[in-house]
Amino acid sequence: MISFEQALDAVRQRARLQPALPMAVDAALGHVVAEAIIAPESLPGFDNAAMDGFALSAAHLALPPGTSIPLQGVQAAGDGRSTLGAAACRIMTGARVPDGTATVVPVEDASVHQSPDGTQSLVLNTPAGEGMHIRRAGEDVRAGSCVLSAGTRLLPQHRMLFAALGISQVSVHASVTVAVLCTGAELVDAAAPLVDGHIRNSNGPYLCAALPAMGAAIALYRSVPDSAAAYVDAVREAERAGCRIIISTGAVSMGVHDFVPEALRVLGAETVFHKMQMRPGKPNLFAVLPSGALLFGLPGNPMSCAVGARFFVQAALRHMQGLPPEPPLRAVLQAPLRKKPGWTLIQKAWLAATMEAQLQVQVLDGQESFRIHPFAQANAWAVLPESEAELAAGTLLDCYPLQPFPEWPCAPTSA
Incomplete structure (x- = not known):
């Protein structure tokens, strides 16, 4: 098994930057700037x-x-x-x-x-x-100066700047087209009646809500029957749809019906890693298809799925859009913790700032990978390092918001 950090590095090494294309500014919001944007005129234009x-x-x-x-x-x-x-x-x-x-x-x-x-x-x-x-003319922006650097995700405040400067088109990286495939004969949609032994599909709706905030465009969403052949057909359908990332949920552990590794062999995929020293999400799988598309096999347990998407799929999406790796927020642990060494634990947490502007993190109860309610009450993930067994109150931890800030980490650009 590889470590959490080794897995992140492996994903970034295989993610390929999306091509740049010109786009009208109204359509470009949410995309990442591919080339520095230079002011065509001064702002104000006159005293x-x-x-x-x-x-x-x-x-x-x-x-x-x-x-x-x-x-x-x-x-x-x-x-x-x-x-x-x-x-x-x-x-x-x-x-x-x-x-x-x-x-x-x-x-x-x-x-x-x-x-x-x-x-x-x-x-x-x-x-x-x-x-x-x-x-004074040019007091806000000087003509010829850089107003936005490459690698900035475009947000509504940038639209105001472009309008003031008369910028109508920008060069941005193309959206990353994604497929979401949900395996599991036991899954039913939210509106369907439950029969004995079935559960409602929560991973699929979560991914469809979370991925667009990471810059993904979902081109295919479907349920897949529990067979390697059906999975192979679904992956090929996703490739025909132009998907550069394919995410599946379930069927990656060691059970009789965990057919994803077999299906990847049929597809001729390179399995980069399968299982890591991380909880929840130990069985996470990452592969590269012959077409170059990236495939993430996320476990079926809801928190394992959420962690895999937030950290590994997000790492690929950032790299493909020309964004640097996401830096963590550093927060002070409020209460002491004990954990098994040799494992990175990704914990549901609550992040808050004190009156003295210090970030503090509280690790919540209910860390089991099947428990969704504590996830709905959290606002961050706290990363407990692999090497540690005991973490004293006051320890600095790396923390990440549940959903990434779209502008993070855009550094201000001087005009």
Whole structure:
């Protein structure tokens, strides 16, 4: 048997990067950027007023507060280039500042007086400093700068940036097309009545809910009869559908009906590993088909299936989309634990931050691989290292959210 870390490395080594393709930005959300995105223009595109007020020239700044300054004209948002003369002018938030503007004085810092002849004048209540309340061209983004690096998953906030910069198309990695095959004659759908000895299929619906959040596009979902021949047919159907990852549940242990290893021999697949020093999920199987598609044989127990998808399928999906390995969150163990050494334990857990901004993790009761209710109450997986037998309170553990953060670990890119 191989270790948890060796299994992850084996998956990443065999996952192949998806090709890059141009895509309209509205369709690209959720995809990963394949090439750095360069700003085609500056943002803002021109110097503009940060608030409603009055545009003043450098000559006006030399005047002491209380001096009457002629006031003429209005510069509104959307108005084009203009020039500030001897008079100050009203200006609205977001309006282009007239050429010759040295500062913008907020409405509340000045008074407007109107003469009998209708002319207006401005009196400053306080001294005005140069360059105040002006958003400079390129202050947010400079034309030609990198605004998003390759390997960033596109999220709604990026759509705002693209709209502001006039970017309508980006280069992203193609979605990874996935098949989900559920084995087990005992399985019935959620709405079907149960008969004696049958159980409802929970792994399939879970995978169909979890995989899209990891960047997968599910092209095939079906139940497979308990035979190697039926499994072979289903895998070939998935390959014809263009699936680059095929996930099956069940039939990978040592029972009479655990036919997946036999079916893989018929398919000519390379079995990279089958069984590891990890619980739950010891029987996890990973193989590469002659077509290059990756096949994950996940155990039928619900938590073994969930762990296999969260860590091994997710590792492949990240690599195929151009994302680096997912870094763990480091959290302080709240209560001491004992475990059998020689096994990595993936435990249902609750992760929380203290008022002092310290992450703490509580390992929950009900760790058996068949128990679903504690899983529904958890928000993270805690990884108990293979070499340890006793973990004291205060030990730092690697933890992972139950579902990966879509933006994790995008580092900020300076514009």
